[in-house]
Amino acid sequence: MKKLVFLVSICLSLLVTNSFAEQKKGLNVVLTAADAQTQQMAMVLSMMTLKQGKEVNMTLCSKAGDLAVIGMESEVLKPMNKSPKMMLQAIMQKGAKVEICPLYLPNAGKDVSVLIEGITVAKPPKVAEQLLNSDFTTLSY
Numbered sequence: 757m758k759k760l761v762f763l764v765s766i767c768l769s770l771l772v773t774n775s776f777a778e779q780k781k782g783l784n785v786v787l788t789a790a791d792a793q794t795q796q797m798a799m800v801l802s803m804m805t806l807k808q809g810k811e812v813n814m815t816l817c818s819k820a821g822d823l824a825v826i827g828m829e830s831e832v833l834k835p836m837n838k839s840p841k842m843m844l845q846a847i848m849q850k851g852a853k854v855e856i857c858p859l860y861l862p863n864a865g866k867d868v869s870v871l872i873e874g875i876t877v878a879k880p881p882k883v884a885e886q887l888l889n890s891d892f893t894t895l896s897y
Contacts, residue, residue: 781891782811789897790819792831792840798897799843806850813886814847815878817857820897824856824875825866848874855883 783805787798802812822828823841830839838846848854855878861867868877887894 780810780893781889782813782893784886784889784892784894785812785814786887786894786896787814787816787820787823788818790822792833794897795820795823795830795840796833796836796838796843798895799840799847801895802847802852803843803850806847806852811892812847812852813892814844814852814854815857815883816854816875817860821856821860821864824854824860824872825864825870826872827870845872848872 783802785798785802787795789795789798798814802814805812816824823830823844828841830841832839832842836843844854854875856871856875858877858880861870861877886892
């Protein structure tokens with residue numbers, strides 16, 4: 757079953773990245789899932805998009821917000837032997853813009869001091885504007 761999920765995810769990533777590679781400016785990703793495999797798929801598709809020379813805007817909400825917190829670890833997954841958090845940091849190094857939902861920190865009893873360097877608090881009007889931008893494809897997990 758895991759192999760099937762992996763193969764389907766790879767095929768989906770190729771279809772998604774190839775179908776808008778020439779037409780779109782990039783990808784908006786809204787990630788709320790707590791599941792490590794789902795988080796990893798969001799990271800893989802984001803990386804593939806960046807490798808196509810496109811932009812990635814990611815907003816982390818709910819349990820996915822834990823990925824933005826210093827010291828909170830995430831599960832290492834095969835076949836890459838990387839965690840979603842490791843992949844998050846890699847996409848940020850490649851230029852992805854990553855923001856945390858403004859509801860996450862106060863509801864988790866945290867403040868901006870716990871965020872990984874480079875992650876900022878999202879401003880809902882800006883996120884809405886980006887999500888409505890037809891030059892970007894939006895994926896939500």
